Amino acid sequence: MSIAQKQGRFGVFGGQYVPETVMNALLELEREYQKCVKDNKFYDEYMMYLREYTGRPSPLYYAKRLTEKLGGAKIYLKREDLNHTGAHKINNVLGQVILARRMGKKRIIAETGAGQHGVATATVCAMFGLECEVYMGKEDVERQRLNVFRMKLLGAKVKVVEAGTGTLKDATSEAIRTWVARVEDTFYVIGSVVGPHPYPSMVRDFQKIIGQEAKAQILEQEGRLPEYLIACVGGGSNAMGLFYPFYEDKTVRMIGVEAAGKGIDTPLHAASINGGTVGVLHGMMTYLLQNEEGQIDPVYSISAGLDYPGIGPEHAYYHQSGRAEYVAVTDDEAIAGFQTLAEIEGIIPALESAHAIAYAMKFAPQTAKEEIIIVNLSGRGDKDVETVAKVLGGEENGK
Amino acid sequence: MWKRLLKYWGEKKMENRIDKKFQALQAAKRQALIPFVVAGDPNPEATKDIVLAMVDGGADIIELGIPYADPLADGTIIQAAAQRSLAAGTCIQTVLELAAAIRQDTEIPLILLVYFNSIFKYGQARFIKNIVAAGVDGIIVPDLPLEERTELAALAKHYGINMIPLAAPTSGERIARIVNEAQGFVYCVSSMGVTGMRQTFHNKLQDFMDEVKEATALPRAIGFGISGPESIKKLKHLAEGFIVGSAIVKQMESSKRVEEMREKVYDFVLSLRKALDQA
Numbered sequence: 001m002s003i004a005q006k007q008g009r010f011g012v013f014g015g016q017y018v019p020e021t022v023m024n025a026l027l028e029l030e031r032e033y034q035k036c037v038k039d040n041k042f043y044d045e046y047m048m049y050l051r052e053y054t055g056r057p058s059p060l061y062y063a064k065r066l067t068e069k070l071g072g073a074k075i076y077l078k079r080e081d082l083n084h085t086g087a088h089k090i091n092n093v094l095g096q097v098i099l100a101r102r103m104g105k106k107r108i109i110a111e112t113g114a115g116q117h118g119v120a121t122a123t124v125c126a127m128f129g130l131e132c133e134v135y136m137g138k139e140d141v142e143r144q145r146l147n148v149f150r151m152k153l154l155g156a157k158v159k160v161v162e163a164g165t166g167t168l169k170d171a172t173s174e175a176i177r178t179w180v181a182r183v184e185d186t187f188y189v190i191g192s193v194v195g196p197h198p199y200p201s202m203v204r205d206f207q208k209i210i211g212q213e214a215k216a217q218i219l220e221q222e223g224r225l226p227e228y229l230i231a232c233v234g235g236g237s238n239a240m241g242l243f244y245p246f247y248e249d250k251t252v253r254m255i256g257v258e259a260a261g262k263g264i265d266t267p268l269h270a271a272s273i274n275g276g277t278v279g280v281l282h283g284m285m286t287y288l289l290q291n292e293e294g295q296i297d298p299v300y301s302i303s304a305g306l307d308y309p310g311i312g313p314e315h316a317y318y319h320q321s322g323r324a325e326y327v328a329v330t331d332d333e334a335i336a337g338f339q340t341l342a343e344i345e346g347i348i349p350a351l352e353s354a355h356a357i358a359y360a361m362k363f364a365p366q367t368a369k370e371e372i373i374i375v376n377l378s379g380r381g382d383k384d385v386e387t388v389a390k391v392l393g394g395e396e397n398g399k
Numbered sequence: 400m401w402k403r404l405l406k407y408w409g410e411k412k413m414e415n416r417i418d419k420k421f422q423a424l425q426a427a428k429r430q431a432l433i434p435f436v437v438a439g440d441p442n443p444e445a446t447k448d449i450v451l452a453m454v455d456g457g458a459d460i461i462e463l464g465i466p467y468a469d470p471l472a473d474g475t476i477i478q479a480a481a482q483r484s485l486a487a488g489t490c491i492q493t494v495l496e497l498a499a500a501i502r503q504d505t506e507i508p509l510i511l512l513v514y515f516n517s518i519f520k521y522g523q524a525r526f527i528k529n530i531v532a533a534g535v536d537g538i539i540v541p542d543l544p545l546e547e548r549t550e551l552a553a554l555a556k557h558y559g560i561n562m563i564p565l566a567a568p569t570s571g572e573r574i575a576r577i578v579n580e581a582q583g584f585v586y587c588v589s590s591m592g593v594t595g596m597r598q599t600f601h602n603k604l605q606d607f608m609d610e611v612k613e614a615t616a617l618p619r620a621i622g623f624g625i626s627g628p629e630s631i632k633k634l635k636h637l638a639e640g641f642i643v644g645s646a647i648v649k650q651m652e653s654s655k656r657v658e659e660m661r662e663k664v665y666d667f668v669l670s671l672r673k674a675l676d677q678a
Contacts, residue, residue, distance in 0.1 A: 017542045019472040021567040181592030280516040294520035
């Protein structure tokens, strides 16, 4: 099953819009990656670390009380929050770093938004004894202090990016620039299904374990496929990881949940498909939040991990072809999802994942009790407790 | 070094100002000086004066940057220039008007440095037609490698705009395809990384320049990292042209008044010219 068509395209989306200086590195990466895909040794090593180091398979948990509260389809949660480092990000990092080691690269760089990808990269580099630099926007450094400290504890250098809006977009640009400068000894571990080809396909392949497990687990627990998959999308790696193994199962509806921030009709959101147009950023053609002249708009979400003005090109293709649908929920709805899951299931979700929960809460009441929804709980919410406390504290003080 | 160019010019209609300029330089046994400035930095009114100062200082070709907020190939100096320009309200229409105004005063070849998303959102055909009308002669699109350039390159060729390709020391076997059907000159990236001033260049620069020479009869211009007359002296045996960007923007950064910027840019371009023309 290969959706990528010519030159890493998904329909018209994707491609390699990068300076000539990195083209050879991308071609080398693609060659080496293609070798790994065919190499059982690579796959065995990757699976061994997923199992022994991150604790996979992650459970598929039937959220009974949430299901009963909403009164519709049975809701299962894919517990990526239980992975080592607390999110799905480590699946992809392990794959890319094992690849980097094979290619003889000694220095690893990464970008991060919420800090989950940065922490996962710092973690895996610590385990393998590799030099690690993480690029992070100034604003994100401030709102994700805990993760900054974790990365430093793990021995990574955190490079604060002050350019532009000081968020994930700028961190990504700076990581690409750094890669361009030292392409010969440096491996750039991209954290989502974004960037120039082959990254979107490669990251998807390293995340598809989520959907493969979920499919086997639901078949075992329910004896059939679900009707719905729901996952949050910023760049879209956790969603793509869940969706991709179900691509050919046409009875399964896939729903990606974007961040509507303060509302899709305000400038303060990060919903690239619901509010954007087609353009080119970070080496890929996809839906972007941008003005008429192609300048990228500032984006906003309470969740630092969804605060990105684009979306992975394969999602853009799923949207255009109608295979998946993309909706958006606001900050307020996400916070309500965050609280609800904590209160009735004893799970504190990441604010990113809370967007998926929030949409499930809106959507489930419209579904039949016999139906099944799988929600990807992409990460845990410890890192967001401070942010949520501020919002809720403000409300309690009548602000 | 010029003999091999005759082959290229012999086959081509002499229309584009860039080609004419290189032919004239060849006759005079001189090399091309190609200074760069971000259009609209610090404001759209200043750019024409700055460009004319470059012409007076001895520039052969002018490279004008269309400001872009997320320029992947640019270092901090040009990023900051783009931010200033955008803050002053520069848009594509502004740059077109600027180019047309410059064209009224001088026949110097004009090249636009423009990121692909600016062209894509504007419309590729509309963009090329409108820059032709404004008197522009060439474009450099730093994030459009040969794999992605087909459509824009065909449009550019059709309308007589030279699409200048970039080649890097790591391009290796790609060089032959990069220069294939290219026009104007080949932009040879002197060092890995983004634009900005440097003390050292890629350790295989000489080999790289030789590879480009073997692959094409087009003139070669070196860019990225040239910080002043000293770098020009160091590199001048390697190419037919030299592109200087960040170092000029830096000259402007230290001035507050446009008149002062104009003088500094004039003096600086003149110093580059002298370095280039010295035997």
